Amino acid sequence: MTPTETATPRKGYVPSRFGQLHYVEAGDGEPVLLLHQTPRSWTEYLDVLPLVGSRYRAIAMDTLGYGASAKPEGPHTVERFADGVGDLVDALGLDRFHLVGHHTGGVIAVEVAARHQNRVASLLLSATAFVDDAKRGGVGGHGRVDHVEPRPDGSHLRELWDRRRGFYQPGEEAALTRYVIDALTVLDRVEEGHESLRRYAMEPRLPHITARTLAVCAPDDHFSLPSLAKFAAALGCETRVLSHGHVAAPEQVPEEFARTVLAWVGDSSSAQGHFDADAHAEHG
Template sequence: MTDTTNAPHTNALRKGYVPSRFGQLHYVEYGDGEPVLLLHQTPRSWTEYLGVLPLVGARYRAIAMDTLGYGASAKPEGPHSVERFADGVGDLVEALGLDRFHLVGHHTGGAIAVEVAARFQDRVASLTLSATAFVDDEKRSGVGGHGRVDHVDPKPDGSHLRELWDRRRGFYRPGEEAALTRYVIDALTVLDRVEEGHESLRRYVMEPRLPQITARTLAVCASGDHFSLPSLPKFAAALGCETRVLSDGHVAAPEQVPAEFARTVLEWVGRADGPAVT
């Protein structure tokens, strides 16, 4: 069942843009206090955190940005990469004056968060990696098959719209059509480059970046997300971090179980600094 506890009050969301070396970056925020920056998966936008923002924003300044190249953020030419996505995050962090912040990343956003945490080190107060792929030689080599996740070829009769819906329908349950609709809207916004986020993730050389992370880290995954669950013990081994499995949800966990997702973030953000316990 979809977790709808404390449904979002969208009229309290604040939207804004900041300049960057690539053009304007779009973000949405809720609340005040210590900043918690949330990074979405591709090809999504900030709306992946629509239900999470008010819950985290009840205690902190919750900020969800549109990743460079997605949503309403600038869409520069040239190949996407995790490193360039992180450049965009860095530009937003500096433009907003976030001297110290908590960082949350989901799926591709988690890989971006790894790169950002490695760069900003002690400025990242805590790191939450949600359903983040552990990108190693096996992942980069395509063992198990990569395939195209979201690609569809536009057709004159519009049937590609249904095809796009069907490509992700298996990750959502009856009653979650609104969330699936938001995915389709986001994917259509970048339809000509819809696979590039996934491709950039598979090229990312993550291993040397992990030792550069100094923030206390939590790796978490929804119980139904069989794509990402195998990464939890790998992050635990590499980072000595805690891991947690949400009681429900799949690839779209922030939308499917927003209250549990937000509680997990709030507990980790609010924990006193100290050594992680595995």
């Protein structure tokens, strides 16, 4: 199979306790699971997926309640999002996997890593909010991020576009259009992902994370950039600032984002290989 064929995206569904979960994958080898921000879908990784898939089995799922995944009733919570991730990795038979999460997807990744511990081979938190008392209390908050009221004249469609326009540069309209499509798919609950994040008790979950962790952020993403220092202090993890980009970094700097993922996964796999070899030698 040629590299181009290896990286060709393949779509699929798996059953879960909530209904079907949708995912797209590319490539083969060690699995790398990519979790998107809300109210997005797997298309946030449209350009990243085949690049990571050139060396690994890259899997981008639609978070429970978003994209083409099941949309259960009842309030969204980070814990329920993580339930969906758990159901997907079990259905795919992923005994061990690398985990990447962007924005809300990063907070979900924290919960998944805390639950599954040694099954998570490495953890990359991209522009992930450090949810502490200040965040939960709304200090430094920005109000409703994506909420719009539907109107008969359709003007709410332009309002939805304008709400995120400042996060994108001229020429990035295709990515902004994908955001609008994703948001319209869940317009009646478009804000709930952000609300669930602000209710999440993150601090008690952090000590349960055993995976080697990297926290990254784009330089213009001022919402998330301050969290790098907090994750470094709480997890003792490495941090990195990308060359440029904003809230939509996987779409704005996909090559750099993919290189960062590939390097981190590769380093983590090598480190685990050395650890396993040392352990084997000790017990040999």
